[in-house]
Amino acid sequence: MIIAIDGPAGSGKSTVARMLANRLGFKYLDTGAMYRALTWKAMQRRVDLKDETALCQLTDQTTIEFRSKGKSLSIFVDGENVTEEIRLPSVTNNVHYISNTPGVRQRMVKLQRKLASEGNTIAEGRDMGTVVFPHAEKKFFLDAEIEERARRRYGEFRPSDKEISYADVIKDMEIRDKRDTTRNNSPLIKSGDAICINTTEMTIEEVINLIIKQIGYAGKNGSV
Numbered sequence: 001m002i003i004a005i006d007g008p009a010g011s012g013k014s015t016v017a018r019m020l021a022n023r024l025g026f027k028y029l030d031t032g033a034m035y036r037a038l039t040w041k042a043m044q045r046r047v048d049l050k051d052e053t054a055l056c057q058l059t060d061q062t063t064i065e066f067r068s069k070g071k072s073l074s075i076f077v078d079g080e081n082v083t084e085e086i087r088l089p090s091v092t093n094n095v096h097y098i099s100n101t102p103g104v105r106q107r108m109v110k111l112q113r114k115l116a117s118e119g120n121t122i123a124e125g126r127d128m129g130t131v132v133f134p135h136a137e138k139k140f141f142l143d144a145e146i147e148e149r150a151r152r153r154y155g156e157f158r159p160s161d162k163e164i165s166y167a168d169v170i171k172d173m174e175i176r177d178k179r180d181t182t183r184n185n186s187p188l189i190k191s192g193d194a195i196c197i198n199t200t201e202m203t204i205e206e207v208i209n210l211i212i213k214q215i216g217y218a219g220k221n222g223s224v
């Protein structure tokens, strides 16, 4: 079974997808982490982020894996744990070059389908319901007001990051939203058959419970 969860940054989709996967005993496929991991490697190797041929070659020479330990999930690039590095602002600022390169996306989609074929999966990203898993059993599109999404993102910052203001976070989010929704390759759009959930005034727990109710399955040990 594949459950697709898409939505913009700060919509709550990553937290919801991770907790839902734990709750249901499904695999969690964090596709944003995959684009980030490749961005990290391209930056390490000083590959020109606008050179599609070089980026495709790099993708072919890269092994991206997820490994889970208890409830925590880590991502490895060629055997190196890069779970923390891929969240660095420098990676966040450059990932759009990688995620907007058609040849890279083709390769990533192939890998994402392979990973999901290994078992029940919660697949989270921007194009899960539209492109990667058009036949997913259930599709959800999470969204929230931009002010609330920025508030959530700002709340996640460590004290050392606090020189970035809330207004900067909103501005940054507007830029990312525009990039995600207007790019040529697999832009962020709601799949026609996805259930839209506006999480602005909802807790994570409420969103998870709503999704469980919609899919009619609460995991091996739970009831709906």
Ligand code: DC
Pocket: 009, 031, 032, 033, 035, 036, 095, 096, 099, 124, 125, 126, 127, 128, 180
């Ligand atoms: O969800 P995130 O912030 O970790 O995603 C990182 C970047 O990757 C973001 O700019 C959007 C992009 N992305 C994508 O293009 N397609 C996906 N399926 C997932 C993420």
